[in-house]
Amino acid sequence: MDSFSPTERQQLELQGWLVLPGVLSAAELATMHAAWERLAAALPNEGASTNWGPDLDTEPTFAVCRTHPSVLAALGVLLDNDVHVRRLHGRSPPRGHGRQGLHVDWSSPAPPGRQILANAFWVLDDLTRDNGATRIVPGSHRWARVPRGHYAQPQGVHPEERVLEAHAGDVIVFSSHLWHAGSCNDSGRRRRVVLAQFGRRELASVHEEYR
Template sequence: MDMATALSDLGVTGDLLTDPERDQLDRDGFLPLEDVLTPEEVYAVNQRMAELTAAEGERAGLEVHQEQGTDRLADLINKDPMFEVCFSHPRVLAAIRYVLGPSFRLSSLNSRAALPGQGHQSLHADFDHPVDPGEYEVCNSIWLLDDFTPDNGATRVVPGSHRRGTMPADEMPDPAATHPDQIQLTGKAGTVVIFNSHLWHGGTQNHTTRPRRAMHSYFALRHLPQQLNQQEYLRADTYQRLTPAQRYLLDVTDPS
């Protein structure tokens, strides 16, 4: 198996992104893809995540990261086949390939729900140093499981900041403060927003009375360590149900 074969097997073709969509990824660093999940799929995912959050209790999210003021889950690949779409959807993979090139793998698949009155983050990039434009190493996707609104903690981004060659702390006395060029990524549930992870971004405070829920499938070049070591956590039954192309995207072999 190689990347070209894996992507072809998953239905990724060269015509899945339009020229304006590629231009937006280059210029702004993010791209919304609407209606990737149906309302029924969104409902099912939210129900399953509520079950997992209740079952895991204080350990929820511990495999990768726990964050005060949020409900987090991690290692979703092993926890239900319904989550496979997050690293297998052709349009999503086409956008990831456009940003990262032909040699990437899934780094982690997690969820984050900003709780009422909580969720604000400093602006940050998902990499520890700036990179030159076009030399991108990481790319994320936000799967909107609630409508993202200006009031419920929708992610803020600084368009074009992936091309600045700096980090937020290099330019801002306080990266937690509002940036004059920031916008919020608003949209309806079922949308997936692809964003170059060198783009400055952060969650905002949820001013509503309900959690604001999302999943994140995070990809990186294949030579980089995964945020969650997929091989270390892989369950035998998970491996058996995955296709060869999906296994390649996770970079795993039979754990038995």
């Protein structure tokens, strides 16, 4: 954790998220774009739904998404260094899709002092308000409750939520217990993200999916 400032560590612990800028080089991004297009071409319903994207678990091009030391270090702050990859998946909502209700990636609340899941979103295209950037509610991973009612509906808005804009090559690390959701891709511009989920070793045989 020597590469993180006290402020960044505090942000991860108390707010539940951190953007790591420029993790991927232009050459790495180009290679991932090409691999994504190859995999996407084999999908029968390309671009058809909100959660569309290729399965990346067995694609060697994306192996770095499992092992990058700076990303694993950030995840370690959330998971007490008990960091084990669960799955890799792509997401690229087409125009008019991508809006989700606020949710968490586990079926029940986690204790404030012991997160059990965390995400690393590898940004392959610039994320902006108009192409479906992720919404989060900072600090909600410590509330020990999950979104319900209005907040869990696609058009629900929490008064404390913010939109995480990021550049291609950045990585967004956040607790899976943080209230979060995709936004609508209004512009139709590409919004490819590699969703890498990590958990504590105790979850190795537990299969709960992204929502």
